[in-house]
Amino acid sequence: MASIGTLYSYLPNARCLKIFAVAKINGVNIETAGDYQHMVTNKTPEFLSKFPIGKVPAFEASDGTTIAESDAIAQYVAESGPQSAQLLGADARERARVRQWISFIENEIYGNMMTVVLCRAGFEPLVPEKEAAGAKGLAFCLGVVEKHLAGREWLATDKLSLADITLEAALYWAFMHYLDEGRRREYPVTTAWYLRVIGAEGIKEVFGPPNLVTAAKEF
Structure with a gap:
C-alpha cells in the first residue's frame, strides 16, 4: 500500500497514536521519519522551512503538502480514505x-x-x-x-x-x-x-x- 505521507515526531506520543489509529481504520498507510531526533531534527533549517513553529507531530503528504498540529493531521488522514464519513x-x-x-x-x-x-x-x-x-x-x-x-x-x-x-x-x-x-x-x-x-x-x-x-x- 502506497503511503500518503510521512509523520515526524518522537515516539511514543499519544497524539501520533491517534493519527496512526485513524489511518488504520481508514485503510491508508503513513510512514514515520525513522531518522527523527527530537529537539535536533525539529531545530534544523530544513525542518523549520517546512514547519516554522518547530512542533511535532508534523506531517508531509506525498504531494508535498505540509501540515502541523495533530488535529489537523488527523483530519487530513481521516479525509484521505473510504471511512471519512464515519470518522468525520x-x-x-x-x-x-x-x-x-x-x-x-x-x-x-x-x-x-x-x-x-x-x-x-x-x-x-x-x-x-x-x-x-x-x-x-x-x-x-x-x-x-x-x-x-x-x-x-x-x-x-x-x-x-x-x-x-x-x-x-x-x-x-x-x-x-x-x-x-x-x-x-x-x-x-x-x-x-x-x-x-x-x-x-x-x-x-x-x-x-x-x-x-x-x-x-x-x-
Whole structure:
C-alpha cells in the first residue's frame, strides 16, 4: 500500500497514536521519519522551512503538502480514505458535532490532563497550586463527558468517530497515571466508553491493551 505521507515526531506520543489509529481504520498507510531526533531534527533549517513553529507531530503528504498540529493531521488522514464519513460525520450536523468535541478536548481537557500527569510521571516538578487547578479542571470536564455519554455508545455520532479517538488519545496518559481505581469509580460511564474505544478494531492494534493505574501518586 502506497503511503500518503510521512509523520515526524518522537515516539511514543499519544497524539501520533491517534493519527496512526485513524489511518488504520481508514485503510491508508503513513510512514514515520525513522531518522527523527527530537529537539535536533525539529531545530534544523530544513525542518523549520517546512514547519516554522518547530512542533511535532508534523506531517508531509506525498504531494508535498505540509501540515502541523495533530488535529489537523488527523483530519487530513481521516479525509484521505473510504471511512471519512464515519470518522468525520456523514452530514453537516454530524461534522459539526465531531468538530465541537475535538475543540472541547483540545481546549479544555488536554491542558488539565497534562498538568496532573506530568508531575506524576516525573516530567515536571510538582507545583501544588497548579496541580490542584488541573485536577479541578479535569474533574469538571470529565463530569461533562460522563453526563453526555449516559445512554450513548459513542461521543459525537452513532458510530466511532474522530471525536472518540481524539478523546481516547487525550485520556491515554490520564488512565495510565492519574485515573486510578478510586477516580474511575467516579466516572463509570466514561471508563466503560474508554475501554470500548481502546478495544475497537483499528485502535487496539495501535494503542495496545489498556494500561490502567491502580493507585495514582498523591502529594
